[in-house]
Amino acid sequence: MPSLPVRSPQELLHPRPAGLYCPAGDFYIDPVQPVARALITHGHADHARAGHGTVWASPQTLDIMAIRYGEDFCQTRIPVEDRVDIAEVQATFTPAGHVLGSMQITVDDGNTAITVSGDYARVDNPACAAFALAPCDVFVTEATFGLPVFNHPSPQSEVEKLLRSVAAQPDRCHLVGAYALGKAQRVIALLRQAGWDRPIYIHGALQRLCDYHIEQGIDLGELRPATVKQGKDAFKGQIILGPPSAFAATWAQRFPDPVICFASGWMQVRARARQRGVELPLILSDHVDWPDLTRTIQDLSPQEVWVTHGREDALVRWCELNQIKARPLRLVGYEEEAD
Incomplete structure (x- = not known):
């Protein structure tokens, strides 16, 4: 040879x-x-x-x-x-x-x-x-x-932080910024693992990729579109996910007094969280x-x-x-x- x-x-x-x-x-x-x-x-x-x-x-x-x-x-x-x-x-x-x-x-x-x-x-x-x-x-x-x-905390601890905030502020919704591919589905799946069995609301830009993850056997539970047709009060105490770009648009302004969250490894840098107007940083990195x-x-x-x-x-x-x-x-x- x-x-x-x-x-x-x-x-x-x-x-x-x-x-x-x-x-x-x-x-x-x-x-x-x-x-x-x-x-x-x-x-x-x-x-x-x-x-x-x-x-x-x-x-x-x-x-x-x-x-x-x-x-x-x-x-x-x-x-x-x-x-x-x-x-x-x-x-x-x-x-x-x-x-x-x-x-x-x-x-x-x-x-x-x-x-x-x-x-x-x-x-x-x-x-x-x-x-x-x-x-x-x-x-x-x-x-x-x-x-x-950069020494990130465990994903489970960050999801628990989110759930504690939801429990402590039942009159506010939590808007979580998460990238459309990977991060959004991971946050949802981690929430399900942590016991959150209520519907999770998502921006329309996340729908197709979430559907594909479900087709591939990833359990995301019940997902609903994040629209305000049913009335703004319907979102009190709920978790809503959207892509970061949506937080600079009118979409995020539709929800009354939301807790602005962002899921990213960069949330360990406080200056980045402040620049984005993030109230609850979630240090979740892929x-x-x-x-x-x-x-x-x-x-x-x-x-x-x-x-x-x-x-x-x-x-x-x-x-x-x-x-x-x-x-x-x-x-x-x-x-x-x-x-």
Whole structure:
């Protein structure tokens, strides 16, 4: 048998303006521009864009892209449950624990394995598959919360905080800002786990993605549209979810004296909560915080770490102090707010 070509990690995968490119497979991972061949880690808009030729992704991510962009979001869809051979490499998909359908992608040419984590989380998330380690020689990681100050509380404690506030203020409704894909469904599922069995009201922008989660077996309980046709008093003591954009529109003004909440890892930064006019910050993140970020690197023990976006310099420095080779990739086009 012919021997496999020996490539350096940089030859196997390297940054281009469109994103991370693999010459041996002639594809990009999470490209920020339309390309002929793309592997997609998950359905958030800064990672999954329309206009590609062929797209490889988990079946759920492909469905989510069709929901968000239309059925013709690409020319050819190829669902990947586990692994796929593409030209001279094998791509293995491993759950990332970020949102429904999210995957890490490990590119292996037989000599070097590089895992591109996309966005990932290692805490309980009843709305998606749990994170699993993807062994590799090079680990490509985000660093959204890549500073030691980010040590997030447990999701359950934050949901209990919300429920205590609801119980203490029965004459007010609680408006919870949550991103349409992943965060909203996770908040709802956590509320159900915590025993909230009453209807949860949602903005219309959340409906289709919530319906899809239910179709995929995620128990969200009874959901109702958050309209004021039944009278404003009907929302006293209720929990209402909407996308962050709706809080700057007239929609949020329809509800009398609401408690404004926002579910995000960034709510640990008090200044951000104040800027948004948040009365009840809920520190709920779908990204690893600093302890889980560094724990993941320790668990994988890769030869190298590449940092894609976020607090790159702090994580690179931590790696160096722990005798791990590391470098920032300085990729552009990925939003820190998609949390």
